[in-house]
Amino acid sequence: MTxxxxxxxxxxxxxxxxxxxxxxxxxxxVDDFINxxxxxxxxxxxxxxxxxxxxxxxxxxPPEGVLESIFDVINKKSVSASKSTGSIIHSWLAIAASIIxxxxxxxxxxxxxxxxxxxxxxxxxxxxxxxxxKDIDENNNKLDDIVHAFNKLNNPETEKYVLRGNSRAKNLKxxxxxxxxxxxxxxxxxxxxxxxxxxxxxxWANLQDKKINLGTLGTSNGKLQPVPYIEDVxxxxxxxEPKDANEFETSENSVAEIPIKSREN
Numbered sequence: 001m002t003x004x005x006x007x008x009x010x011x012x013x014x015x016x017x018x019x020x021x022x023x024x025x026x027x028x029x030v031d032d033f034i035n036x037x038x039x040x041x042x043x044x045x046x047x048x049x050x051x052x053x054x055x056x057x058x059x060x061x062p063p064e065g066v067l068e069s070i071f072d073v074i075n076k077k078s079v080s081a082s083k084s085t086g087s088i089i090h091s092w093l094a095i096a097a098s099i100i101x102x103x104x105x106x107x108x109x110x111x112x113x114x115x116x117x118x119x120x121x122x123x124x125x126x127x128x129x130x131x132x133x134k135d136i137d138e139n140n141n142k143l144d145d146i147v148h149a150f151n152k153l154n155n156p157e158t159e160k161y162v163l164r165g166n167s168r169a170k171n172l173k174x175x176x177x178x179x180x181x182x183x184x185x186x187x188x189x190x191x192x193x194x195x196x197x198x199x200x201x202x203x204w205a206n207l208q209d210k211k212i213n214l215g216t217l218g219t220s221n222g223k224l225q226p227v228p229y230i231e232d233v234x235x236x237x238x239x240x241e242p243k244d245a246n247e248f249e250t251s252e253n254s255v256a257e258i259p260i261k262s263r264e265n
Contacts, residue, residue, distance in 0.1 A: 005040065008033055014040070018047045153224075157181040161258050163238055169193045169255040174203075174217065176227075176236055178260065183229045189220040195240065201255075204237045205230040211237075235259045 008014070016022045017030040033040045153160075158179040165172025173190040192201060201217035207230070214227045217238065237257035 005033075005037055008040070009043065014044060015047060018044065018051055153177055153186075155179055155181075159261060161236060161260065163236060163256040163258050165193065165238075165255050168240070169238075172201075172238065172256055174238065174256070176258075177224075178229070183231075185227045185229045186224045187217075187220075187227050188224050189217055192217060192219060198243055199240055200243055202239050202241045203227065204239065205233045206235045206237055206257075207232055208234065232262075233260050 013022065013026060013030055014033075017027060022030060030044075034044050035041075158177050161176040161178065163172070163174045163176065169192075171191050171193045174192075175188040175190060177186045177188075179185075187203070195201070203214040203217055205212045205214055205228075212228075212230055214230075214236075235257055237254050239253040240255055241253055
């Protein structure tokens with residue numbers, strides 16, 4: 001998250017916007033942030049949902065000071081009853097009124113407490129809904145990547161090349177998928193024998209007059225990894241190099257190599 005977005009969120013302008021307290025100029029500024037930044041839009045939708053839930057719950061909250069008003073009534077009735085002629089009926093009426101007022105006060109306080117708890121729970125639900133939506137979006141993105149990779153692998157123009165390790169790396173296996181038509185290359189690092197902390201596996205594209213480093217190989221956990229597509233490549237190779245190695249492959253370090261078909265073939 002950029003400092004510009006962080007400063008905007010800290011300004012409290014988004015909260016004012018949700019509550020309808022921004023000026024016309026401030027509203028335009030907030031609209032721009034919401035339209036340009038997905039994280040701002042998500043925060044806005046969350047605030048809007050929380051405000052709506054809070055409004056619904058507060059709609060049944062007892063008026064402020066209701067308990068004080070009820071006890072005022074009780075006290076007045078008690079004083080009135082004590083100053084009367086001592087009529088038993090009036091005394092019983094005062095007692096009954098007091099009991100009813102206390103029951104009402106208790107019920108009102110219980111409802112108020114219950115509604116506050118509902119508000120807290122609903123805010124939690126809003127958070128969970130947005131987390132779930134984020135998970136769904138992430139899973140959809142992963143699914144799109146899988147479908148894209150599947151289409152690549154099943155494209156008739158895609159050639160498959162399996163690099164297997166020699167005696168220096170017997171369990172090494174890496175699969176390369178190269179499509180010369182759309183100029184794309186993917187690799188699947190199936191297995192890599194463990195190396196010392198000072199060594200790495202490097203992949204190379206070998207051309208007629210030079211070798212191009214395609215990067216360091218690491219375990220892919222079953223994920224296809226894109227690598228640069230190189231025109232006119234004659235073969236692919238994998239070497240074991242020191243971590244601070246130069247950019248030139250040496251045949252002594254090679255542990256796997258496979259020729260690549262030319263487009264004419």
